[in-house]
Amino acid sequence: MVGIWNIVLTLPVGFLILSYVKLLWTRSRYPPGPFPLPLLGSLWWVGLRLSPDSLAKITKKYGSMCTVWIAHYPIIILSGYQTVKEGLINHSEELLDRPLTHFAVEAFNRKGIGFTNGHIWKEQRRFGIVTMRNLGLGKQGMEYQIEEEARRLVEAFSQKKGEPFVPSLLISNAISSLISVVSFGYRFSYEDVMFRKLMDGVDTMAQFSVSFFHVLYDFFPWLMKYLPGPHKDALTFMQEALSFAKEEIKKHKECQDPHEPQDFIDFYLIQMEKSKGDPKSTFSEDNLAQSILDLFAAGTETTSSTLQWALLFMVAYPNIQERVYKEMEYVFGSSHSICYQDRKKLPYTNAVIHEVQRAKYILPVGVPRRCSKELKMLGFHIPKKTLVVTDLNSVLSDPKHWDTPGEFNPNNFLDKEGNFITKEEFLPFGAGARACLGEQMARMELFLFFTHLLRAFKFQLPEGEKEISQEPVIGLSMHPQPYKLCAIPRSIL
Known part of the structure:
Protein backbone atom coordinates (compact mmCIF):
# COMPACT_ATOMS: atom_id res chain seq x y z
CA MET A 1 0.00 0.00 0.00
CA VAL A 2 2.87 2.37 0.87
CA GLY A 3 4.41 1.68 -2.53
CA ILE A 4 1.19 2.64 -4.31
CA TRP A 5 0.97 5.95 -2.43
CA ASN A 6 4.61 6.68 -3.26
CA ILE A 7 3.79 6.22 -6.94
CA VAL A 8 0.65 8.40 -6.66
CA LEU A 9 2.69 11.21 -5.08
CA THR A 10 5.78 10.80 -7.23
CA LEU A 11 4.02 10.91 -10.63
CA PRO A 12 2.52 14.44 -10.34
CA VAL A 13 5.69 15.81 -8.73
CA GLY A 14 7.77 14.27 -11.51
CA PHE A 15 5.39 15.73 -14.10
CA LEU A 16 5.74 19.21 -12.57
CA ILE A 17 9.53 18.94 -12.55
CA LEU A 18 9.64 17.84 -16.19
CA SER A 19 7.25 20.65 -17.17
CA TYR A 20 9.41 23.20 -15.39
CA VAL A 21 12.61 21.89 -16.98
CA LYS A 22 10.91 22.12 -20.39
CA LEU A 23 9.85 25.70 -19.61
CA LEU A 24 13.43 26.68 -18.72
CA TRP A 25 14.72 25.06 -21.91
CA THR A 26 12.18 26.77 -24.19
CA ARG A 27 12.49 30.13 -22.37
CA SER A 28 15.80 30.89 -24.08
CA ARG A 29 14.06 31.03 -27.49
CA TYR A 30 11.58 33.69 -26.39
CA PRO A 31 12.13 37.43 -25.84
CA PRO A 32 13.57 38.31 -22.40
CA GLY A 33 11.39 38.72 -19.33
CA PRO A 34 11.10 38.07 -15.58
CA PHE A 35 12.43 34.69 -14.48
CA PRO A 36 9.55 32.16 -14.22
CA LEU A 37 9.08 30.12 -11.04
CA PRO A 38 7.37 26.70 -10.86
CA LEU A 39 3.56 27.02 -11.09
CA LEU A 40 3.68 30.81 -10.62
CA GLY A 41 5.57 31.65 -13.78
CA SER A 42 6.32 35.42 -13.78
CA LEU A 43 3.38 36.36 -11.55
CA TRP A 44 5.70 36.79 -8.58
CA TRP A 45 7.25 39.75 -10.45
CA VAL A 46 4.28 41.11 -12.41
CA GLY A 47 1.37 40.63 -10.02
CA LEU A 48 -1.95 38.87 -10.60
CA ARG A 49 -3.23 41.29 -13.27
CA LEU A 50 -1.61 42.95 -16.27
CA SER A 51 -2.13 46.71 -16.06
CA PRO A 52 -0.54 49.76 -17.72
CA ASP A 53 1.73 50.20 -14.68
CA SER A 54 2.89 46.57 -14.63
CA LEU A 55 3.48 46.59 -18.40
CA ALA A 56 5.50 49.81 -18.16
CA LYS A 57 7.58 48.23 -15.38
CA ILE A 58 8.29 45.13 -17.49
CA THR A 59 9.19 46.94 -20.71
CA LYS A 60 11.40 49.45 -18.90
CA LYS A 61 13.53 46.57 -17.62
CA TYR A 62 13.32 44.06 -20.49
CA GLY A 63 12.66 46.12 -23.63
CA SER A 64 9.82 46.72 -26.07
CA MET A 65 9.36 43.02 -26.85
CA CYS A 66 9.41 40.78 -23.79
CA THR A 67 7.87 37.63 -22.33
CA VAL A 68 5.71 37.08 -19.26
CA TRP A 69 4.98 33.51 -18.15
CA ILE A 70 1.60 32.59 -16.62
CA ALA A 71 2.41 29.19 -15.11
CA HIS A 72 4.13 27.54 -18.11
CA TYR A 73 2.28 29.58 -20.78
CA PRO A 74 4.25 32.40 -22.45
CA ILE A 75 2.70 35.80 -23.23
CA ILE A 76 4.62 38.12 -25.56
CA ILE A 77 4.29 41.84 -24.73
CA LEU A 78 4.69 44.38 -27.55
CA SER A 79 5.30 47.92 -26.36
CA GLY A 80 6.03 51.29 -27.99
CA TYR A 81 4.89 52.49 -31.39
CA GLN A 82 7.56 50.91 -33.59
CA THR A 83 7.24 47.46 -32.01
CA VAL A 84 3.42 47.49 -31.96
CA LYS A 85 3.38 48.65 -35.58
CA GLU A 86 5.77 45.85 -36.50
CA GLY A 87 3.41 43.33 -34.91
CA LEU A 88 -0.06 44.57 -35.83
CA ILE A 89 0.64 45.99 -39.28
CA ASN A 90 3.79 44.40 -40.70
CA HIS A 91 2.87 40.98 -39.26
CA SER A 92 -0.90 41.35 -39.39
CA GLU A 93 -1.42 37.95 -41.05
CA GLU A 94 0.55 36.10 -38.39
CA LEU A 95 -1.38 37.85 -35.58
CA LEU A 96 -4.91 37.35 -36.91
CA ASP A 97 -6.26 34.99 -34.29
CA ARG A 98 -7.86 35.59 -30.93
CA PRO A 99 -6.89 33.28 -28.05
CA LEU A 100 -9.96 31.19 -27.19
CA THR A 101 -9.94 30.26 -23.52
CA HIS A 102 -11.99 27.35 -22.19
CA PHE A 103 -14.56 29.80 -20.85
CA ALA A 104 -14.71 31.77 -24.13
CA VAL A 105 -15.41 28.55 -26.04
CA GLU A 106 -18.13 27.59 -23.55
CA ALA A 107 -19.72 31.06 -23.54
CA PHE A 108 -19.45 32.05 -27.21
CA ASN A 109 -19.39 28.60 -28.82
CA ARG A 110 -17.02 29.87 -31.55
CA LYS A 111 -19.78 32.08 -32.97
CA GLY A 112 -19.98 35.74 -34.02
CA ILE A 113 -17.09 38.09 -34.76
CA GLU A 123 -16.62 35.93 -43.45
CA GLN A 124 -18.45 37.43 -40.47
CA ARG A 125 -16.08 40.40 -40.20
CA ARG A 126 -16.19 41.12 -43.94
CA PHE A 127 -19.97 41.17 -43.76
CA GLY A 128 -19.86 43.38 -40.66
CA ILE A 129 -17.62 45.98 -42.31
CA VAL A 130 -19.81 46.19 -45.44
CA THR A 131 -23.02 46.35 -43.43
CA MET A 132 -21.81 49.06 -41.05
CA ARG A 133 -20.86 51.08 -44.12
CA ASN A 134 -24.31 50.53 -45.66
CA LEU A 135 -26.05 51.53 -42.44
CA GLY A 136 -24.22 54.84 -42.51
CA LEU A 137 -25.77 55.87 -45.83
CA GLY A 138 -28.99 57.75 -46.57
CA LYS A 139 -31.04 60.44 -44.87
CA GLN A 140 -31.90 58.09 -42.01
CA GLY A 141 -28.35 56.75 -41.82
CA MET A 142 -26.03 56.44 -38.85
CA GLU A 143 -25.09 60.11 -38.57
CA TYR A 144 -28.74 61.13 -38.46
CA GLN A 145 -29.39 58.57 -35.73
CA ILE A 146 -26.40 59.78 -33.70
CA GLU A 147 -27.54 63.40 -33.97
CA GLU A 148 -31.00 62.36 -32.78
CA GLU A 149 -29.55 60.53 -29.78
CA ALA A 150 -27.24 63.47 -29.01
CA ARG A 151 -30.27 65.78 -28.86
CA ARG A 152 -32.00 63.31 -26.53
CA LEU A 153 -28.95 63.32 -24.27
CA VAL A 154 -28.90 67.13 -24.21
CA GLU A 155 -32.56 67.05 -23.17
CA ALA A 156 -31.79 64.50 -20.41
CA PHE A 157 -29.00 66.75 -19.09
CA SER A 158 -31.36 69.77 -19.27
CA GLN A 159 -33.80 68.02 -16.96
CA LYS A 160 -31.17 68.17 -14.20
CA LYS A 161 -31.64 71.99 -14.19
CA GLY A 162 -28.01 72.70 -13.35
CA GLU A 163 -28.08 70.55 -10.21
CA PRO A 164 -25.25 68.05 -9.48
CA PHE A 165 -25.70 64.62 -11.09
CA VAL A 166 -23.71 61.55 -12.14
CA PRO A 167 -23.55 61.53 -15.98
CA SER A 168 -22.35 57.94 -16.52
CA LEU A 169 -25.75 56.19 -16.69
CA LEU A 170 -27.28 58.76 -19.06
CA ILE A 171 -24.27 58.50 -21.37
CA LYS A 197 -31.25 41.85 -19.24
CA LEU A 198 -29.29 42.16 -22.46
CA MET A 199 -27.19 45.00 -21.05
CA ASP A 200 -26.79 43.22 -17.70
CA GLY A 201 -25.57 40.15 -19.56
CA VAL A 202 -22.95 42.20 -21.40
CA ASP A 203 -21.84 43.89 -18.15
CA THR A 204 -21.67 40.59 -16.25
CA MET A 205 -19.53 38.99 -18.94
CA ALA A 206 -17.21 42.00 -18.95
CA GLN A 207 -16.74 41.88 -15.18
CA PHE A 208 -16.26 38.12 -15.11
CA SER A 209 -13.63 38.22 -17.89
CA VAL A 210 -11.17 40.05 -15.59
CA SER A 211 -12.00 38.09 -12.43
CA PHE A 212 -9.97 35.42 -10.64
CA TYR A 217 -12.15 28.19 -15.05
CA ASP A 218 -9.45 28.14 -17.69
CA PHE A 219 -7.06 26.10 -15.54
CA PHE A 220 -9.70 23.67 -14.23
CA PRO A 221 -12.61 23.67 -16.75
CA MET A 238 -25.11 35.06 -21.66
CA GLN A 239 -27.86 32.60 -22.54
CA GLU A 240 -30.55 35.11 -21.59
CA ALA A 241 -28.93 37.77 -23.77
CA LEU A 242 -28.71 35.33 -26.70
CA SER A 243 -32.38 34.41 -26.21
CA PHE A 244 -33.29 38.09 -26.38
CA ALA A 245 -31.29 38.54 -29.61
CA LYS A 246 -32.90 35.43 -31.15
CA GLU A 247 -36.37 36.70 -30.29
CA GLU A 248 -35.58 39.92 -32.15
CA ILE A 249 -34.34 37.87 -35.13
CA LYS A 250 -37.64 35.95 -35.11
CA LYS A 251 -39.62 39.22 -35.18
CA HIS A 252 -37.54 40.49 -38.10
CA LYS A 253 -38.14 37.30 -40.08
CA GLU A 254 -41.89 37.69 -39.67
CA CYS A 255 -42.06 41.24 -41.05
CA GLN A 256 -38.92 41.56 -43.17
CA ASP A 257 -38.85 43.57 -46.40
CA PRO A 258 -35.88 42.15 -48.38
CA HIS A 259 -35.90 45.20 -50.67
CA GLU A 260 -35.51 47.78 -47.89
CA PRO A 261 -33.21 46.50 -45.11
CA GLN A 262 -33.20 48.86 -42.15
CA ASP A 263 -30.73 47.39 -39.68
CA PHE A 264 -28.01 44.82 -39.08
CA ILE A 265 -30.47 41.93 -38.68
CA ASP A 266 -32.23 42.77 -41.96
CA PHE A 267 -28.97 42.81 -43.91
CA TYR A 268 -27.85 39.56 -42.26
CA LEU A 269 -31.10 37.70 -43.03
CA ILE A 270 -30.80 38.74 -46.68
CA GLN A 271 -27.23 37.40 -46.73
CA MET A 272 -28.38 34.13 -45.14
CA GLU A 273 -30.90 33.69 -47.94
CA LYS A 274 -28.28 34.43 -50.61
CA SER A 275 -25.85 31.91 -49.08
CA LYS A 276 -28.26 28.98 -48.71
CA GLY A 277 -26.65 26.93 -51.48
CA ASP A 278 -23.06 27.57 -50.33
CA PRO A 279 -21.72 24.65 -48.24
CA LYS A 280 -18.90 26.86 -46.92
CA SER A 281 -21.23 29.62 -45.73
CA THR A 282 -21.05 30.55 -42.05
CA PHE A 283 -24.18 32.71 -42.08
CA SER A 284 -26.61 31.35 -39.50
CA GLU A 285 -28.98 32.60 -36.81
CA ASP A 286 -26.52 31.52 -34.12
CA ASN A 287 -23.73 33.59 -35.66
CA LEU A 288 -26.14 36.52 -36.09
CA ALA A 289 -27.28 36.42 -32.45
CA GLN A 290 -23.70 36.33 -31.20
CA SER A 291 -22.63 39.12 -33.59
CA ILE A 292 -25.35 41.34 -32.11
CA LEU A 293 -23.98 40.74 -28.59
CA ASP A 294 -20.48 41.46 -29.91
CA LEU A 295 -21.67 44.85 -31.18
CA PHE A 296 -23.10 45.75 -27.77
CA ALA A 297 -20.06 44.46 -25.87
CA ALA A 298 -17.51 46.24 -28.07
CA GLY A 299 -19.39 49.49 -28.58
CA THR A 300 -21.11 50.45 -25.33
CA GLU A 301 -18.49 50.54 -22.58
CA THR A 302 -15.65 51.88 -24.74
CA THR A 303 -17.45 54.90 -26.21
CA SER A 304 -19.35 55.60 -23.00
CA SER A 305 -16.12 55.65 -20.94
CA THR A 306 -14.41 57.95 -23.44
CA LEU A 307 -17.28 60.46 -23.28
CA GLN A 308 -17.19 60.34 -19.48
CA TRP A 309 -13.48 61.13 -19.60
CA ALA A 310 -14.16 63.97 -22.05
CA LEU A 311 -16.60 65.68 -19.68
CA LEU A 312 -14.30 65.06 -16.73
CA PHE A 313 -11.45 66.83 -18.55
CA MET A 314 -13.72 69.75 -19.46
CA VAL A 315 -14.50 70.20 -15.77
CA ALA A 316 -10.84 69.81 -14.80
CA VAL A 324 -13.87 74.68 -27.50
CA TYR A 325 -17.13 76.57 -27.04
CA LYS A 326 -15.75 79.82 -28.45
CA GLU A 327 -14.37 78.00 -31.52
CA MET A 328 -17.80 76.52 -32.27
CA GLU A 329 -19.49 79.89 -31.74
CA TYR A 330 -16.95 81.73 -33.88
CA VAL A 331 -17.25 79.28 -36.79
CA PHE A 332 -21.00 78.57 -36.70
CA GLY A 333 -22.78 80.93 -34.36
CA SER A 334 -25.68 79.67 -32.28
CA ARG A 343 -14.91 68.55 -37.68
CA LYS A 344 -12.59 69.85 -40.43
CA LYS A 345 -13.67 73.40 -39.57
CA LEU A 346 -13.09 72.86 -35.83
CA PRO A 347 -9.40 71.92 -35.47
CA TYR A 348 -9.14 72.70 -31.75
CA THR A 349 -12.34 70.83 -30.85
CA ASN A 350 -11.22 67.88 -32.95
CA ALA A 351 -7.81 67.96 -31.22
CA VAL A 352 -9.45 67.92 -27.77
CA ILE A 353 -11.50 64.81 -28.63
CA HIS A 354 -8.41 63.02 -29.95
CA GLU A 355 -6.41 64.04 -26.89
CA PRO A 368 -4.98 39.82 -26.97
CA ARG A 369 -3.92 38.12 -30.21
CA ARG A 370 -2.66 34.61 -30.88
CA CYS A 371 -0.12 33.66 -33.53
CA SER A 372 -2.06 31.99 -36.35
CA LYS A 373 1.26 30.81 -37.76
CA GLU A 374 4.93 30.84 -36.85
CA LEU A 375 6.17 34.40 -36.29
CA LYS A 376 9.66 35.72 -36.90
CA MET A 377 9.91 39.24 -35.53
CA LEU A 378 12.74 41.51 -34.41
CA GLY A 379 15.18 38.61 -34.26
CA PHE A 380 12.91 36.31 -32.23
CA HIS A 381 11.22 33.08 -33.30
CA ILE A 382 7.69 32.87 -31.85
CA PRO A 383 5.84 29.53 -32.20
CA LYS A 384 2.32 29.18 -33.57
CA LYS A 385 -0.50 29.66 -30.99
CA THR A 386 1.63 31.89 -28.73
CA LEU A 387 -0.38 34.60 -26.97
CA VAL A 388 0.58 38.20 -27.88
CA LEU A 396 -0.31 56.62 -27.00
CA SER A 397 2.21 57.86 -24.43
CA TRP A 402 4.28 62.92 -28.26
CA ASP A 403 5.52 66.28 -26.95
CA THR A 404 3.77 66.01 -23.58
CA PRO A 405 2.84 62.31 -23.20
CA GLY A 406 1.97 62.51 -19.50
CA GLU A 407 -0.26 65.61 -19.72
CA PHE A 408 -3.67 66.38 -21.17
CA ASN A 409 -2.65 68.71 -23.99
CA PRO A 410 -4.68 69.18 -27.21
CA ASN A 411 -1.56 70.68 -28.81
CA ASN A 412 -0.40 67.10 -29.35
CA PHE A 413 -2.72 67.19 -32.40
CA LEU A 414 -2.11 70.75 -33.60
CA ASP A 415 0.67 72.31 -35.65
CA LYS A 416 2.16 75.75 -34.93
CA GLU A 417 -0.57 77.44 -36.99
CA GLY A 418 -3.34 75.69 -35.04
CA GLU A 425 0.87 56.88 -33.76
CA PHE A 426 -2.76 57.49 -32.75
CA LEU A 427 -4.02 53.91 -32.44
CA PRO A 428 -6.90 53.81 -29.92
CA PHE A 429 -8.87 51.55 -32.29
CA GLY A 430 -6.01 49.13 -32.82
CA ALA A 431 -4.49 48.40 -36.21
CA GLY A 432 -4.23 45.70 -38.84
CA ALA A 433 -6.84 43.12 -39.79
CA ARG A 434 -8.36 43.02 -36.28
CA ALA A 435 -8.78 46.80 -35.91
CA CYS A 436 -12.07 47.91 -34.33
CA LEU A 437 -15.05 47.10 -36.58
CA GLY A 438 -17.04 50.09 -35.30
CA GLU A 439 -14.27 52.69 -35.56
CA GLN A 440 -16.17 55.00 -37.92
CA MET A 441 -19.32 54.87 -35.82
CA ALA A 442 -17.33 55.56 -32.63
CA ARG A 443 -15.60 58.57 -34.20
CA MET A 444 -18.95 60.02 -35.23
CA GLU A 445 -20.45 59.38 -31.81
CA LEU A 446 -17.60 61.06 -29.95
CA PHE A 447 -17.58 64.15 -32.16
CA LEU A 448 -21.36 64.67 -32.34
CA PHE A 449 -22.11 63.92 -28.67
CA PHE A 450 -19.21 66.09 -27.49
CA THR A 451 -20.07 69.11 -29.66
CA HIS A 452 -23.81 68.95 -28.90
CA LEU A 453 -23.12 68.84 -25.15
CA LEU A 454 -20.44 71.55 -25.16
CA ARG A 455 -22.64 73.91 -27.18
CA ALA A 456 -25.59 73.42 -24.83
CA PHE A 457 -23.90 73.48 -21.42
CA LYS A 458 -21.06 74.82 -19.37
CA PHE A 459 -19.80 71.94 -17.21
CA GLN A 460 -18.44 72.60 -13.74
CA LEU A 461 -17.89 70.98 -10.36
CA PRO A 462 -20.69 71.05 -7.79
CA GLU A 463 -20.39 73.87 -5.28
CA GLY A 464 -17.88 73.10 -2.55
CA GLU A 465 -15.87 70.56 -4.56
CA LYS A 466 -12.41 71.73 -5.59
CA GLU A 467 -11.08 68.94 -7.80
CA ILE A 468 -12.03 65.79 -9.63
CA SER A 469 -10.02 62.55 -9.59
CA GLN A 470 -8.33 61.53 -12.82
CA GLU A 471 -7.34 58.08 -11.51
CA PRO A 472 -9.16 55.36 -13.47
CA VAL A 473 -11.06 52.34 -12.20
CA ILE A 474 -9.20 49.42 -13.79
CA GLY A 475 -11.26 46.48 -14.99
CA LEU A 476 -11.97 45.24 -18.50
CA SER A 477 -11.94 48.96 -19.35
CA MET A 478 -10.47 51.97 -17.56
CA HIS A 479 -13.40 54.25 -16.86
CA PRO A 480 -13.40 57.26 -14.52
CA GLN A 481 -14.24 56.95 -10.87
CA PRO A 482 -17.89 57.94 -10.31
CA TYR A 483 -18.15 61.72 -10.30
CA LYS A 484 -20.79 64.43 -10.22
CA LEU A 485 -20.92 67.57 -12.30
CA CYS A 486 -23.30 70.44 -13.01
CA ALA A 487 -24.51 71.11 -16.56
CA ILE A 488 -25.34 74.82 -16.63
CA PRO A 489 -27.41 75.70 -19.74
CA ARG A 490 -25.54 78.17 -21.95
CA SER A 491 -28.85 79.92 -22.62
CA ILE A 492 -28.95 81.30 -19.07
CA LEU A 493 -25.30 82.31 -18.80
Missing part, protein backbone atom coordinates in the same frame (compact mmCIF):
# COMPACT_ATOMS: atom_id res chain seq x y z
CA GLY A 114 -15.21 38.83 -31.56
CA PHE A 115 -14.33 35.28 -30.47
CA THR A 116 -13.89 33.38 -33.71
CA ASN A 117 -10.93 32.64 -35.96
CA GLY A 118 -10.27 31.35 -39.46
CA HIS A 119 -12.98 31.21 -42.12
CA ILE A 120 -15.84 32.02 -39.73
CA TRP A 121 -14.15 35.21 -38.52
CA LYS A 122 -13.13 36.35 -42.00
CA SER A 172 -24.25 54.69 -21.28
CA ASN A 173 -27.98 54.57 -22.07
CA ALA A 174 -27.51 56.89 -25.04
CA ILE A 175 -24.72 54.76 -26.51
CA SER A 176 -26.57 51.48 -26.00
CA SER A 177 -29.66 53.03 -27.64
CA LEU A 178 -27.61 53.77 -30.75
CA ILE A 179 -26.35 50.20 -30.98
CA SER A 180 -29.94 49.09 -30.52
CA VAL A 181 -30.97 51.18 -33.55
CA VAL A 182 -28.11 49.75 -35.62
CA SER A 183 -28.88 46.17 -34.59
CA PHE A 184 -32.68 46.11 -34.27
CA GLY A 185 -33.85 49.20 -36.14
CA TYR A 186 -35.41 50.94 -33.13
CA ARG A 187 -34.70 52.21 -29.65
CA PHE A 188 -35.75 50.40 -26.53
CA SER A 189 -37.07 52.10 -23.46
CA TYR A 190 -34.31 52.22 -20.83
CA GLU A 191 -36.80 50.52 -18.49
CA ASP A 192 -37.55 47.64 -20.89
CA VAL A 193 -37.01 44.46 -18.85
CA MET A 194 -35.57 42.34 -21.66
CA PHE A 195 -33.30 45.13 -22.88
CA ARG A 196 -31.94 45.61 -19.35
CA PHE A 213 -12.76 32.90 -11.31
CA HIS A 214 -12.13 33.28 -15.05
CA VAL A 215 -8.53 32.18 -14.46
CA LEU A 216 -9.72 29.25 -12.34
CA TRP A 222 -13.50 20.04 -16.03
CA LEU A 223 -13.99 20.90 -12.34
CA MET A 224 -15.56 24.40 -12.59
CA LYS A 225 -18.39 23.12 -14.79
CA TYR A 226 -19.74 21.29 -11.73
CA LEU A 227 -19.10 23.95 -9.09
CA PRO A 228 -21.29 26.97 -8.25
CA GLY A 229 -19.85 30.47 -8.61
CA PRO A 230 -19.89 33.66 -10.72
CA HIS A 231 -18.98 31.66 -13.83
CA LYS A 232 -22.42 30.07 -13.64
CA ASP A 233 -24.06 33.52 -13.39
CA ALA A 234 -22.05 34.78 -16.36
CA LEU A 235 -23.07 31.82 -18.52
CA THR A 236 -26.73 32.20 -17.49
CA PHE A 237 -26.74 35.91 -18.35
CA TYR A 317 -9.64 72.25 -17.50
CA PRO A 318 -12.29 74.99 -17.80
CA ASN A 319 -10.01 77.10 -20.04
CA ILE A 320 -9.94 74.29 -22.62
CA GLN A 321 -13.72 73.89 -22.32
CA GLU A 322 -14.25 77.59 -22.97
CA ARG A 323 -11.92 77.57 -25.95
CA SER A 335 -28.09 78.51 -34.98
CA HIS A 336 -26.01 76.25 -37.24
CA SER A 337 -26.45 72.51 -36.59
CA ILE A 338 -23.06 70.76 -36.45
CA CYS A 339 -22.56 67.62 -38.54
CA TYR A 340 -19.65 65.18 -38.60
CA GLN A 341 -18.12 66.80 -41.69
CA ASP A 342 -17.77 70.02 -39.69
CA VAL A 356 -9.07 62.52 -24.59
CA GLN A 357 -8.65 59.21 -26.41
CA ARG A 358 -4.88 59.47 -26.23
CA ALA A 359 -4.53 60.62 -22.62
CA LYS A 360 -7.10 58.13 -21.26
CA TYR A 361 -7.05 55.09 -23.50
CA ILE A 362 -9.90 53.03 -22.14
CA LEU A 363 -8.37 49.51 -22.21
CA PRO A 364 -5.64 48.34 -19.79
CA VAL A 365 -4.07 46.42 -22.71
CA GLY A 366 -4.96 45.84 -26.33
CA VAL A 367 -7.30 42.89 -26.94
CA VAL A 389 -0.56 41.32 -26.01
CA THR A 390 -0.09 44.84 -27.36
CA ASP A 391 0.46 47.67 -24.90
CA LEU A 392 -1.45 50.39 -26.75
CA ASN A 393 -1.13 52.71 -23.75
CA SER A 394 2.61 52.77 -24.38
CA VAL A 395 1.97 53.76 -28.01
CA ASP A 398 5.44 57.12 -26.30
CA PRO A 399 7.75 60.11 -25.56
CA LYS A 400 9.41 59.63 -28.94
CA HIS A 401 6.19 60.66 -30.69
CA ASN A 419 -4.26 73.24 -37.80
CA PHE A 420 -5.31 69.72 -36.86
CA ILE A 421 -2.70 67.09 -37.70
CA THR A 422 -3.33 63.37 -38.18
CA LYS A 423 -0.73 61.20 -36.45
CA GLU A 424 -0.08 57.60 -37.39
